[in-house]
Each structure stands twice: as C-alpha cells, then as structure tokens.
Amino acid sequence: MxxxxxxxxxxxxxxxxxxxxxxxxxxxxxxxxxxxxxxxxxxxxxxxxxxxxxxxxxxxxxxxxxxxxxxxxxxxxxxxxxxxxxxxxxxxxxxADAHGSAADAEDSSNATGIIAQQADRHADAGQALLGRILQQAESQESAAAAQARAEAERAAQEAAAAEAKAKKEAAEQEAADARLAAEKAAKEAQEAADAKAEQERLAKLAGSYSLPTSAYTLTSHYGVAGSMWSSGYHTGLDFAAPTGTPVKAVAGGKITSAGWSGAYGYRIVLELEDGTEIWYCHLSSMSVTSGSVGAGETIGRVGATGNVTGPHLHLEVRKGGSTMDPLAWLESKGLTV
Known part of the structure; x- marks a missing residue:
C-alpha cells in the first residue's frame, strides 16, 4: 500500500x-x-x-x-x-495538496457559514429580545404616561369641583346675606311705615279726641280692689279737680242719658260712633243732657255727688256692656293723660 x-x-x-x-x-x-x-x-x-x-x-x-x-x-x-x-x-x-486546499477552503467556508448562521441566529434572538424589551419599555412608558394623564385629569377635576363648590357656597352665602339684608331693610321699612302711620293716626285722633277735664290729679286707677266699690274693685279712672271744673266730651257723639244715678250721683252717658260709651259721674251740674256734641265741648262740671269722698270726675269706658281701662283707652286715642 x-x-x-x-x-x-x-x-x-x-x-x-x-x-x-x-x-x-x-x-x-x-x-x-x-x-x-x-x-x-x-x-x-x-x-x-x-x-x-x-x-x-x-x-x-x-x-x-x-x-x-x-x-x-x-x-x-x-x-x-x-x-x-x-x-x-x-x-x-x-x-493531496490540491485537494487539501479545496478541503481547507470548504471546511473554512462551512465553519464560517455555521458561525455566520449561529451569529445570525444569535443576532436574530438578540434583536427579538431587544424588540421585546423596547416594546415592554414603551408599553410601561405609555402606561405611566396614561396614569400620569389620568391623575392630572383627576386632580384637575377635583380642583374644578372644589372651585365650583367654593363658588357655589360663596354665591349661596352672598344670596343669603342679600336675602337677610333685604328682609332687614323690608322689616325696617315696614316698622318705619307703621310708626309713621301710627303717628298720623294719633295726630288725626288727637284732633278728634280730647281729655275729659283739665287741672286734675289721678287718684284711683282702674281695677284697684276695695270695699268702697260695690263690685269689689274700681271700674273707672278718677280725675280729682275742684268743684265746677269743666267736663268735656272726649269725642264726637250723642248723649243717650243724663241724670241722677244713685252711687254715681249725676251722670252723663256719651255714646260714640263705634258704640263705645263714656260715663261721666259725680257731676255737680250737667250742661248738655241730649243731642250730639263735638270733641272738647263742655257737657258738665266736676262735683262730689253720689258715693264719694271729695270732688272728682269718675270716668268709665264701656263697650258691649263691659268696662275697660280708661287710661289705656285714652292713650290709644293719642291723648297724653
């Protein structure tokens, strides 16, 4: 071989x-x-x-x-x-040398091809891995950006809601203050109008009403209890004055009664337009015993007739058969007693 x-x-x-x-x-x-x-x-x-x-x-x-x-x-x-x-x-x-060179080249080419293929596979795998990493990073970045936008939108909505709430509360408070101010102004205006109307009414009444006598002293008030009165309490208002002091009609009306009335002595009853009766008692004399009279017109004189302890005018105010406080009634007519 x-x-x-x-x-x-x-x-x-x-x-x-x-x-x-x-x-x-x-x-x-x-x-x-x-x-x-x-x-x-x-x-x-x-x-x-x-x-x-x-x-x-x-x-x-x-x-x-x-x-x-x-x-x-x-x-x-x-x-x-x-x-x-x-x-x-x-x-x-x-x-052989010739065949060896070809085999060398082929082997080297094969090795190079295999290495290239492996490198390509590694490169492809690396590119795929890099792509996945970049995709994941992009997805995470997108999610973070979306979350940031959502948080920003939520914060903006909360701020807008808080601002709207504050404006609403301020508007409601302003409206409430304005309403209170308007109510207060209306109340004050109403009170002023009422006061003015009352003043006008009293002024008018003052011209329509008159005190029953002058130069007097109030000695016994309405409702005072005592055995001197048959009802057990005083039913009128006593104006102590000298005998003969003029007694006047407190308002325009007509005389419905004039004469002796027991414990009241000489008495004149003056009925006003509204049905109120004014009783003048213990008179020494009566100037007018019937007919109509005007406010301030003399209708009699102070005396001490009837059940009395001294000269005075006993004035009673009755309406519907019941007595009322003469002092309060006279003051309600704009008179200063």
Missing part, C-alpha cells in the same frame, strides 16, 4: 528486524515546512481520531504491531485540516 502524501516511511525491514518504534524530532518532520494548527471542532475525540488515522496510514498493509516489534519510522504529522477522514484505513484516506 503506498504511503499517504506528507508522510515518509523508512524501508521496512523484515519481520524479525522490527525494533522499538520511537519517533524523534528528526524522524517526525513536516513535509511542507510550517506546521499549521487550527481550531479543532469536536474536541479531544476528533484529535484522537485524526492521530489514529495517521498511525494506520503509516503502518500500512502490514498491520498494526506493537512498538516493540517495529523499527523506528520517521513520521511527519500533517496539519489537521489537511487530513480528511473518508472511511477505513484501508481505502478511505485521501490527502
């Missing part, structure tokens, strides 16, 4: 001439000078395979014998890319 290219074999001795096979630096030399070492794909297993193929090619058809039985053989170990494993040691090993 011819030796593979790149390996020199010494002349094979006879079977008994084989000695110890111990390659040396001189016997193991490179055919092409510089020994190239490339990155081995496949690790230790492939390196062992290549070395084994080289040993088989060196031994040849004579078979494999122990190193004790063979002579020293000079072996030149080819570079790994130059050796292509194509089959068994007997017929599958091929090595």
């Amino acid at each position: 011819p030796a593979p290219e790149g390996i020199e074999l010494q002349e094979q001795p006879t079977a008994g001439a084989w000695g110890e096979w111990n390659p040396t630096e001189d016997s193991a030399r490179s055919l092409r000078g510089k020994h190239r070492v490339v990155k081995q794909r496949g690790g230790l297993a492939r390196s062992s395979t290549v070395l084994g193929v080289g040993v088989i090619a060196a031994v040849g058809a004579g078979g494999i014998a122990t190193a004790q039985d063979r002579p020293q053989v000079a072996i030149s170990i080819p570079s790994l890319p130059d050796l292509v494993i194509g089959g068994t040691a007997g017929g599958g090993a091929h090595h």
